[in-house]
Amino acid sequence: MIYQGKVHKYGRDIDTDVIIPARYLNTSDPKELGKHALEGLDTEFINKVSPGDMLVAEENFGCGSSREHAPIAIKAAGITCVIAKSFARIFYRNSINMGLPILECPEAVDGIKFGDKVEVDTNKGVIMNLTTGDIFKATPFPDFIQEIMKKDGLINYLKDKLGSGGS
């Protein structure tokens, strides 16, 4: 997939409590969760974000709780992909499993500023800063993970693997 969008940039150790505060975890409705995306980090985010925008952050994005509500809220807020220097491991798994494209690329994070327009080719792992013209290459995913991403998540991947009839 190729995505184009405007960048919202944040710092390091963005935890899942600020991505979606626990007071909203009494629902699993993506629409409801999307309304509160990043509320603990930036109360204005939800008013600034437009469908197609991207998140760029420093190290350890998504640390803390295992709540899958975090990537769900980000996706439901209209974010198409997240680029970070590194991801916390459960957030990384969750994003791949539920079909939110993520890319690990320290150089891109350093080379992209808040408000830049960026194009991302998730299949090739290529990130282009359309504002500056710089091009970056993200760390490639292992083949197995690419398979899951191509199927838009683990459930679709499993459905194909196990057959629709079930066991």
Place this chain on the structure above:
Amino acid sequence: MGMTITEKILASHAGKEKVRPGELINVGLDLVLGNDVTAPIAIREFKKIGVAKVFDKDKVALVPDHYTPNKDIKSAEQAKILRDFANEQQITNYFEIGRMGIEHVLLPELGLVLPGDAVIGADSHTCTYGALGAFSTGVGSTDLAASMATGEVWLKVPPTIKFIYKGKMNKWVSGKDLILYTIGKIGVDGALYRSMEFAGETIKMLSMDSRFSMANMAIEAGGKNGIIEPDEITLAYVKERAKRDFKVYKSDDDAEYEKVYEYDVTKIEPQVAFPHLPSNTKGISEVDNIKIDQVVIGSCTNGRIEDLRIAAEVIKGHKAHKNIRLIVIPATQKIYKQAMNEGLVDIFIDAEAAVSTPTCGPCLGGHMGILAEGERALATTNRNFVGRMGHLKSEVYLCNPAVAAASAVLGRIASPDEINKG
């Protein structure tokens, strides 16, 4: 080259002789876990896969502990999704309120996790069971859904970092302080994707409850799992609980470690993690006059009987400071009863504490002790992120149960040594 305990458990559960760090493997699971926050999404996703039944009704544990007893209608509906699914699938290990406890305290207490097991849970603190010499790690809801269907999970074999603790711990120092100190040294991503193996003579002297506190917070350093080799203390704990066979794994002498850290624990004093990261630690003697509004003693990190005994020892004969709301939450029904029988609940109530039925409640800012704007809590929990316990402009400090109890009496963050000075 030998293998670490983590590599051995993963190899055995992947049907392999040997695994190396970086290898992607499919791991067969002894138990998969979900709670009232994560399982509703997992159940929704499970139903999309198209399998009729979970892989093994005895190997799925569902514990509604985060927002229970149900805090509002929405949480009641989430908990009902678990209950209905547990009934429909005839899940053996579903724990209704009155029978439940905080998941990571309850499952070991019941002998549902044993040494050598491989466990995943849709809760980040699933790494707690490493204290038993099991491999356990937190995942999200979709992983839980897939594992409920297949009994397997894909994992990348983590490199291991070894942490060696030497010397005798000072008074009032516990496993909580060792892990806070460690996170303070290496940072909240200091063990990202790594296995954290805790070893050394100090660990061999450590109680099971303190070991659980340590393994519990491996995730706070970004770790995939935290693990301690089983010894006599572990075996004494599991002997009275195990209802099935288990296997004790130990790291080979020539196992490969990515890094080795050594700490002299005689230099470690009770630790306090300042807002807003668990790595933001200071020794208690470096803490200035920090006034607090609320003290929480409990959680999957420190809601065990040893924690309550230490807190009661410190607070006995005192009352919580007039400006303090003290909340004590035994982590399971069994611990609650034990605390009653030992007179600990009397001590807490005499100290004017609110003693609650088991729940994760305040730890994640769910219910049972939410902070207002500008308020400050000291808690024996595991996270002090922005807004973790309530308002975005509230603060959480983390510590062990002894410091929490002393601070409740004095109304500010304080050492237990200050209490009995007269």
